[in-house]
Amino acid sequence: xxxxxxxxxxxxxxxxxxxxxxxxxxxxxxxxxxxxxxxxxxxxxxxxxxxxxxxxxxxxxxxxxxxxxxxxxxxxxxxxxxxxxxxxxxxxxxxxxxxxxxxxxxxxxxxxxxxxxxxxxxxxxxxxxxxxxxxxxxxxxxxxxxxxxxxxxxxxxxxxxxxxxxxxxxxxxxxxxxxxxxxxxxxxxxxxxxxxxxxxxxxxxxxxxxxxxxxxxxxxxxxxxxxxxxxxxxxxxxxxxxxxxxxxxxxxxxxxxxxxxxxxxxxxxxxxxxxxxxxxxxxxxxxxxxxxxxxxxxxxxxxxxxxxxxxxxxxxxxxxxxxxxxxxxxxxxxxxxxxxxxxxxxxxxxxxxxxxxxxxxxxxxxxxxxxxxxxxxxxxxxxxxxxxxxxxxxxxxxxxxxxxxxxxxxxxxxxxxxxxxxxxxxxxxxxxxxxxxxxxxxxxxxxxxxxxxxxxxxxxxxxxxxxxxxxxxxxxxxxxxxxxxxxxxxxxxxxxxxxxxxxxxxxxxxxxxxxxxxxxxxxxxxxxxxxxxxxxxxxxxxxxxxxxxxxxxxxxxxxxxxxxxxxxxxxxxxxxxxxxxxxxxxxxxxxxxxxxxxxxxxxxxxxxxxxxxxxxxxxxxxxxxxxxxxxxxxx
Numbered sequence: 001x002x003x004x005x006x007x008x009x010x011x012x013x014x015x016x017x018x019x020x021x022x023x024x025x026x027x028x029x030x031x032x033x034x035x036x037x038x039x040x041x042x043x044x045x046x047x048x049x050x051x052x053x054x055x056x057x058x059x060x061x062x063x064x065x066x067x068x069x070x071x072x073x074x075x076x077x078x079x080x081x082x083x084x085x086x087x088x089x090x091x092x093x094x095x096x097x098x099x100x101x102x103x104x105x106x107x108x109x110x111x112x113x114x115x116x117x118x119x120x121x122x123x124x125x126x127x128x129x130x131x132x133x134x135x136x137x138x139x140x141x142x143x144x145x146x147x148x149x150x151x152x153x154x155x156x157x158x159x160x161x162x163x164x165x166x167x168x169x170x171x172x173x174x175x176x177x178x179x180x181x182x183x184x185x186x187x188x189x190x191x192x193x194x195x196x197x198x199x200x201x202x203x204x205x206x207x208x209x210x211x212x213x214x215x216x217x218x219x220x221x222x223x224x225x226x227x228x229x230x231x232x233x234x235x236x237x238x239x240x241x242x243x244x245x246x247x248x249x250x251x252x253x254x255x256x257x258x259x260x261x262x263x264x265x266x267x268x269x270x271x272x273x274x275x276x277x278x279x280x281x282x283x284x285x286x287x288x289x290x291x292x293x294x295x296x297x298x299x300x301x302x303x304x305x306x307x308x309x310x311x312x313x314x315x316x317x318x319x320x321x322x323x324x325x326x327x328x329x330x331x332x333x334x335x336x337x338x339x340x341x342x343x344x345x346x347x348x349x350x351x352x353x354x355x356x357x358x359x360x361x362x363x364x365x366x367x368x369x370x371x372x373x374x375x376x377x378x379x380x381x382x383x384x385x386x387x388x389x390x391x392x393x394x395x396x397x398x399x400x401x402x403x404x405x406x407x408x409x410x411x412x413x414x415x416x417x418x419x420x421x422x423x424x425x426x427x428x429x430x431x432x433x434x435x436x437x438x439x440x441x442x443x444x445x446x447x448x449x450x451x452x453x454x455x456x457x458x459x460x461x462x463x464x465x466x467x468x469x470x471x472x473x474x475x476x477x478x479x480x481x482x483x484x485x486x487x488x489x490x491x492x493x494x495x496x497x498x499x500x501x502x503x504x505x506x507x508x509x510x511x512x513x514x515x516x517x518x519x520x521x522x523x524x525x526x527x528x529x530x531x532x533x534x535x536x537x538x539x540x541x542x543x544x545x546x547x548x549x550x551x552x553x554x555x556x557x558x559x560x561x562x563x564x565x566x567x568x569x570x571x572x573x574x575x576x577x578x579x580x581x582x583x584x585x586x587x588x589x590x591x592x593x594x595x596x597x598x599x600x601x602x603x604x605x606x607x608x609x610x611x612x613x614x615x616x617x618x619x620x621x622x623x624x625x626x627x628x629x630x631x632x633x634x635x
Contacts, residue, residue: 023109031045042088063096063097127182128247145189147190158198183214188206189253215246219241274314286307293319323351367388406534417474426438461488463488497536508548
């Protein structure tokens with residue numbers, strides 16, 4: 001009676017409506033017949049044993065050979081109808097790949113990957129080619145990209161002809177091209193922006209393989225598990241099938257590096273400078289030719305490494321006072337008609353938003369206010385600030401209060417300036433006694449306002465950086481105010497160290513230590529088969545490597561017309577947990593795993609939450625019933 005009362009008092013112990021339907025739709029018949037020959041009709045009908053739905057049909061369903069006009073796809077109850085609008089080619093095998101789009105209409109149970117096929121000739125082509133498409137820079141699966149085969153092996157086919165056979169990748173980047181006839185092929189991937197199934201080069205993501213693909217097959221077996229219900233299995237059976245090859249192609253997709261370059265804008269906010277902004281980098285720096293002035297003597301350049309942002313400082317005060325700056329500007333730009341880089345020359349007239357006359361007026365007004373304030377203070381018998389207002393060179397960039405032994409002090413000045421190192425003092429503090437510590441000050445090669453101070457740092461010690469007033473003098477004769485900053489160097493035992501052995505790597509390989517897929521903590525070049533990382537903050541890290549073919553220290557994309565692949569990227573498959581005062585050694589065989597299995601699971605992009613099916617709901621139902629049974633037993 002007590003058990004009965006407890007069960008009645010438990011609101012979760014009542015009827016739950018029974019198990020959910022977890023049976024996927026079953027195909028009852030097709031018209032024309034599946035695998036039919038000599039078919040000339042363009043309407044296909046599939047009939048199922050229950051009402052069905054199509055999920056993302058425009059994204060998942062694809063017809064091969066590719067269709068210029070998109071087919072019409074309709075769903076009505078248990079019936080799916082596909083109407084092909086293009087004319088049919090004679091003697092050709094057609095496939096309609098539904099991927100996993102077909103699901104039952106009630107619980108969303110997927111039918112699984114399904115492909116309908118027929119032939120307009122006497123025979124049906126049955127070969128298949130499968131693999132994965134990954135982003136070349138981070139090995140992330142590329143979803144929804146077209147993958148096609150060309151039996152014309154020349155590279156020009158990718159730009160001039162539609163694919164012979166085509167498929168589309170799923171969320172895991174997997175593709176399977178069916179209905180392939182025997183022969184030799186080249187494989188390509190294309191994020192087709194204009195719907196012509198050809199590479200136009202207009203920002204389209206692509207992948208290509210240099211190897212010749214020859215489809216083949218052999219008899220094989222696989223093992224399937226028979227389930228009693230959603231949580232218990234009955235037995236494992238062996239099923240013979242035809243294994244099609246290749247089934248492990250890996251295509252690395254990229255956007256070409258030669259993105260169109262154009263001058264985006266020229267801005268002159270103040271008389272002292274103007275800045276040019278470009279849409280893409282270039283190895284060649286633009287040239288300014290002054291009209292009425294010598295640009296080489298009057299201007300000073302401070303630019304980014306890729307010459308895509310360049311600031312020109314006007315050194316000549318007479319030129320600065322001009323309301324309008326006239327000059328011609330010669331720079332590398334992409335020709336709209338040919339798509340090739342060429343030199344372009346434009347003429348500009350730049351007027352500052354804040355003119356020199358207005359600047360001088362503002363300074364005079366500030367001086368007048370200061371003088372009046374000083375006069376009022378004197379009348380009250382108070383000592384005023386005797387220093388009149390003026391412009392100063394300012395420091396930017398924060399110096400951390402605690403730095404690792406391999407870090408250095410960096411700062412940026414508000415305008416180009418020279419620095420008298422005699423006015424810079426780096427002091428080591430030991431037992432309250434300060435002694436001078438050696439340092440080296442280096443100006444950035446490109447950004448003339450950026451400096452790095454290198455010191456002989458001692459772990460666990462405190463330092464003070466002092467910069468005397470007027471130690472910095474700008475090209476406009478402005479000076480700095482006194483600057484003072486204290487900081488400490490962390491102890492060695494506060495950090496971890498990582499030593500990576502790469503038996504397959506040479507000095508062209510660069511290894512990156514990652515905090516996330518988009519944040520690189522640091523990178524080193526392989527030396528003597530090793531990549532060593534010192535003074536690492538404790539935490540979770542990952543490893544990525546790329547083959548730096550052009551030795552520029554950064555990953556580079558590819559160029560199809562030059563047959564140049566993107567630089568090859570590898571991931572270390574393990575997650576690294578680094579702890580303070582620990583040295584970790586790892587051995588990394590770069591090709592130990594295929595590219596689609598290298599990336600650590602917790603580093604991969606999180607997929608969208610999967611919709612529940614009958615099986616997943618039943619599993620949750622069984623878990624809930626187990627929790628209720630346990631609760632009743634405890635009572």
